[in-house]
Amino acid sequence: METERRTLFKIMAAGAAAAVTAQPAKAREVHTAPADAVGLLYDATRCIGCKACMVACKQVNNLATDPASRGGLYDDPIMLSAYCKTVIKAEFKEDANAYVKSQCMHCVDPACVGACMIGALKKREHGIVTWDGDRCIGCRYCAVVCPFDVPKFQWASAFPKLVKCELCSPLVAKGELPACAKVCPREATVFGKYTDLIKDAHARIKSSPDRYYPKVYGEHDGGGTQVLYLSKAEVSFQDLGLPALGEEPVPKVEQQVQEGIYRGFIAPLSLYAGMSVVLWRRRKASKAGQEEKS
Amino acid sequence: MNEFEDGAIGRSPGARRDRRKANQSLDRRDFLKVITMAAASLGLPAAAAAQMAEEAKKGLKPSVIWLHFQECTGCTESLLRVSAPALAELILDLVSLDYHETLFVGAGYQAEDALKSAMAKGEGKYICVVEGSVPVADGGIYCKVAGRTAMDILKDVGSKAGAIIAIGSCASWGGVQSSDPNPTGAKGIPEVLKMQGINKPVVTLPGCPANAYNFLGVALQYATFGKLPSLDSLGRPMFAYGRLVHSVCPRRAHFNEGRFALQFGDEGHRSGYCLYKLGCKGPVTHASCSVQHFDDVVGAWPIGIGHPCVGCTEKSQAFTVPMFTTADIPNPQPSWLFPPVNPDRAPVSPMATGIGGLVGGALLGAGLVASRKIAAAAKTKQDDKEEGNGD
Numbered sequence: 001m002e003t004e005r006r007t008l009f010k011i012m013a014a015g016a017a018a019a020v021t022a023q024p025a026k027a028r029e030v031h032t033a034p035a036d037a038v039g040l041l042y043d044a045t046r047c048i049g050c051k052a053c054m055v056a057c058k059q060v061n062n063l064a065t066d067p068a069s070r071g072g073l074y075d076d077p078i079m080l081s082a083y084c085k086t087v088i089k090a091e092f093k094e095d096a097n098a099y100v101k102s103q104c105m106h107c108v109d110p111a112c113v114g115a116c117m118i119g120a121l122k123k124r125e126h127g128i129v130t131w132d133g134d135r136c137i138g139c140r141y142c143a144v145v146c147p148f149d150v151p152k153f154q155w156a157s158a159f160p161k162l163v164k165c166e167l168c169s170p171l172v173a174k175g176e177l178p179a180c181a182k183v184c185p186r187e188a189t190v191f192g193k194y195t196d197l198i199k200d201a202h203a204r205i206k207s208s209p210d211r212y213y214p215k216v217y218g219e220h221d222g223g224g225t226q227v228l229y230l231s232k233a234e235v236s237f238q239d240l241g242l243p244a245l246g247e248e249p250v251p252k253v254e255q256q257v258q259e260g261i262y263r264g265f266i267a268p269l270s271l272y273a274g275m276s277v278v279l280w281r282r283r284k285a286s287k288a289g290q291e292e293k294s
Numbered sequence: 295m296n297e298f299e300d301g302a303i304g305r306s307p308g309a310r311r312d313r314r315k316a317n318q319s320l321d322r323r324d325f326l327k328v329i330t331m332a333a334a335s336l337g338l339p340a341a342a343a344a345q346m347a348e349e350a351k352k353g354l355k356p357s358v359i360w361l362h363f364q365e366c367t368g369c370t371e372s373l374l375r376v377s378a379p380a381l382a383e384l385i386l387d388l389v390s391l392d393y394h395e396t397l398f399v400g401a402g403y404q405a406e407d408a409l410k411s412a413m414a415k416g417e418g419k420y421i422c423v424v425e426g427s428v429p430v431a432d433g434g435i436y437c438k439v440a441g442r443t444a445m446d447i448l449k450d451v452g453s454k455a456g457a458i459i460a461i462g463s464c465a466s467w468g469g470v471q472s473s474d475p476n477p478t479g480a481k482g483i484p485e486v487l488k489m490q491g492i493n494k495p496v497v498t499l500p501g502c503p504a505n506a507y508n509f510l511g512v513a514l515q516y517a518t519f520g521k522l523p524s525l526d527s528l529g530r531p532m533f534a535y536g537r538l539v540h541s542v543c544p545r546r547a548h549f550n551e552g553r554f555a556l557q558f559g560d561e562g563h564r565s566g567y568c569l570y571k572l573g574c575k576g577p578v579t580h581a582s583c584s585v586q587h588f589d590d591v592v593g594a595w596p597i598g599i600g601h602p603c604v605g606c607t608e609k610s611q612a613f614t615v616p617m618f619t620t621a622d623i624p625n626p627q628p629s630w631l632f633p634p635v636n637p638d639r640a641p642v643s644p645m646a647t648g649i650g651g652l653v654g655g656a657l658l659g660a661g662l663v664a665s666r667k668i669a670a671a672a673k674t675k676q677d678d679k680e681e682g683n684g685d
Contacts, residue, residue, distance in 0.1 A: 065625075074552075074627065075628060075634075076628055076629050077628075077633070088628075089632060089634065090635070091634065091635040091636070092634070100635060221468065240635060273426075
């Protein structure tokens with residue numbers, strides 16, 4: 001990994017140079033999905049909970065059986081894990097039942113990419129967020145920062161990897177469909193160009209407004225996600241476990257906080273100054289006390 | 295079987311067949327029915343069935359030499375009990391069964407002559423069907439026919455055959471007599487042929503007994519098209535052994551939804567629940583029984599009558615793993631239960647956490663203060679004592 005090493009040094013050198021020159025903080029640029037962005041559209045009104053996507057995902061990604069599953073008889077993940085990249089959950093309400101598929105949302109402006117200090121997680125071809133094992137240092141900040149609780153760490157492995165849906169990127173590169181979209185018997189999960197999916201989602205809501213909740217989750221939520229959701233009219237997205245994020249990208253807040261602290265180096269300098277004053281005064285006091293004794 | 299009565303003894307098998315033809319014991323409808331069924335079990339189209347029927351009608355019936363070694367004759371019995379009309383006779387009309395020790399009328403030297411003439415007549419073309427395993431211990435003396443060991447007979451008949459079919463689990467890998475301690479050194483046909491240096495494709499049709507339609511399908515495909523069906527790594531035809539019993543089991547829904555029979559005769563067993571917990575080997579057994587029942591009787595297969603699959607087509611299961619031991623599931627699939635979006639966990643409010651923390655902290659502080667006070671009190675007591683001693 002000679003080139004990787006070199007790039008790493010380059011990044012470090014650039015970072016050091018940036019710190020020395022201390023450029024004034026710029027306004028955060030607005031991220032948009034790349035022109036060739038692809039994604040999934042999950043329609044909760046169509047899903048029948050057959051779990052074919054879960055099985056196909058396991059097979060395509062060679063994921064082992066979760067050792068915690070019941071007696072080795074079933075593979076029943078209750079949430080995303082190092083053994084599971086997609087899971088169908090159910091919301092049973094009194095008047096409306098709904099299934100929901102969880103996997104990586106492939107955000108337009110991902111929090112994990114913002115938190116990754118070394119560029120292991122990045123938006124690569126077609127805007128798919130993929131993980132580069134040669135770069136990862138295992139800090140797991142991505143797992144903490146993700147608002148959808150997606151990146152999972154292989155805690156049980158001596159050489160752990162980060163496990164998350166990568167939208168079957170090797171298959172997509174070959175022009176094939178991601179496994180979950182390919183096997184879905186009711187086209188509840190469809191794969192396509194991001195712009196087409198948004199158009200399709202709005203067309204579905206428009207054609208049957210009684211059927212759908214009048215919103216496409218992921219069009220603007222959290223700065224936009226390349227995996228879009230449609231829900232039943234009587235089931236809100238929060239009922240499906242999708243957080244209300246607002247329209248601002250998630251990493252915007254974290255970066256504003258970080259940049260705010262170090263703006264003009266005022267906060268660190270004043271902290272140092274305050275601590276110096278305290279130290280100086282205490283030292284002075286103790287000197288005076290010693291002189292009195294002697 | 296009237297044909298076998300009076301005067302039939304001593305005649306050649308060919309003559310017996312001619313007699314049956316004259317009797318017209320098999321009508322055209324039954325004939326087509328069986329051929330279509332055999333073709334369908336292979337997954338061949340209806341046109342292929344028609345072609346098979348043509349070939350069989352023309353009298354270009356494949357010559358079959360059927361050898362019996364160490365076995366129970368169950369495969370033959372199963373073949374004879376196919377319940378489509380008069381199928382036992384149909385078999386004799388579809389294939390030219392030139393040597394079969396169980397069905398033979400002739401005996402002794404006559405039988406041996408029939409074997410010799412059939413081998414000479416169809417050398418390189420006839421189908422050699424072997425039922426039963428071959429003992430190889432002590433020079434193969436544990437199984438002899440007409441003074442020859444099974445090893446010798448197999449070498450002789452097998453080397454001149456066009457195709458070799460090992461029917462049943464015994465012939466496929468050794469079956470029940472090959473399980474420990476295996477005193478006769480029983481081995482399956484593919485293994486023995488390899489030992490003898492005969493490199494011919496062997497179609498294995500494991501099963502205890504093997505399903506008759508799988509045999510018919512293979513034999514007729516070879517007779518009509520001159521080639522064998524595609525085989526898996528163990529020589530089993532993919533059309534019949536390409537799927538797991540578990541994958542196409544009529545009780546699979548019960549498995550997925552977690553409904554199991556726990557004991558023979560319990561409520562679950564009587565309700566037709568999944569038999570996995572009673573030791574069903576379906577999840578590791580490749581066979582077609584779940585879709586092609588035995589002898590064409592609907593429901594005539596182990597799981598159909600309420601008994602767990604014993605894995606008779608798998609060397610790794612049958613006669614090695616105890617019958618009621620549960621099988622490993624190589625690829626566990628999701629069950630029909632769903633995790634909730636919002637898990638129902640006992641909620642702990644931030645207020646409760648805060649109060650808990652305060653109480654804990656207060657106790658810790660009180661303990662610290664109390665220990666200091668006790669230590670101080672003990673010290674003053676000791677000091678008083680010392681003062682008293684001094685006086």
